[in-house]
Amino acid sequence: MAVQMTPDDASVDLEEIEIDLFIEAMLRRYGYDFRDYGRASLTRRVLNLTRRFGVRNISELTAQVLHTPQRLEEVISGLSVPVSEFFRDPLTFRALKTQVFPFLASFPQITIWQAGCAHGEEVYSLAILLTEAGLYPRCRIFATDMSQQALVEARKGIVPLGDIRQASSRYLESGGGRSLSQYFHARYDLAKFDEKLIENVTFARHNLATDGVFCEAHLVLCRNVMIYFNDQLQRRALQLFAETLVRSGFLCIGDRENLHVHADVPFEHADKTLPIYRLRRAVDAP
DSSP states (O other), rough: OOOOOHHHHHHHHHHHHHHHHHHHHHHHHHHHOOTBOOOOHHHHHHHHHHHTOOOHHHHHHHHHHHHHHGGHHHHHHHHSSOOOOOOHHHHHHHIIIIHHHHHTTSSSSEEEEEEEOSHHHHHHHHHHHHHHHGGGGEEEEEEEESSSHHHHHHHEEEEEHHHHHHHHHHHHHHHHHGGGGEEEETTTTTTOOOGGGTTEEEEEEETTTOOOOOOEEEEEEHHHHSGGBBBHHHHHHHHHHHEEEEEEEEEEETTTTTTTTTTTTEEEEEEEETEEEEOSSOOOOO
């Protein structure tokens, strides 16, 4: 006997079908792979896009995505999560300064990868602490994101002045040794960071779901990005970071993330109270 679905059940099932078709369209038309993103958070962002595009449902959004490639960047921007703040989680930044910077200082040239850099808040925060530690001139920093719009905003380094005022106390808690005002110029209600902070930064598009290793790094930061991935994509990203890092290199993730669910990945806690890990053995690319 066939099970009769209620209208509510049919609506939920239809939405899941529409999401599947949207994901397939993004993959086959543009090469963006969202199959292993957390379904609940991805669905919320897709529904937000339907409202932004003024369409009635996900199917109509999919049709627009397929037939109006000029709006692709708007779609990618809506699907990414460019939410961050300067010196977010100050204890983590302080630990980077006290535990990781001495390791970085042992190398004549330092390579750092900031994966999922959003609008650049953490890139500028890290550059400031590296400058104060005297390490910045030796650094090459790759700041990547899948959203071109996010990268454009990050390069500008222009933020609401209120964000800087709120960040001042976090800067000091992070081990900052000067005044944060030394690193930006204020005009009206906006602040622009000193461009010297990004002289050694390369902003580039990179998709953790599909792209591969592109550098050898001493430190990788990917904070509060993997919380939007399912287990399979998390494991892919972690393997990518492991293949990127030099022997005994460091990985810094978000406070809401942990590696305990991935016992097979080659990282060990550098500080058990904070989300900072160290590569524990060499990794061979598959």
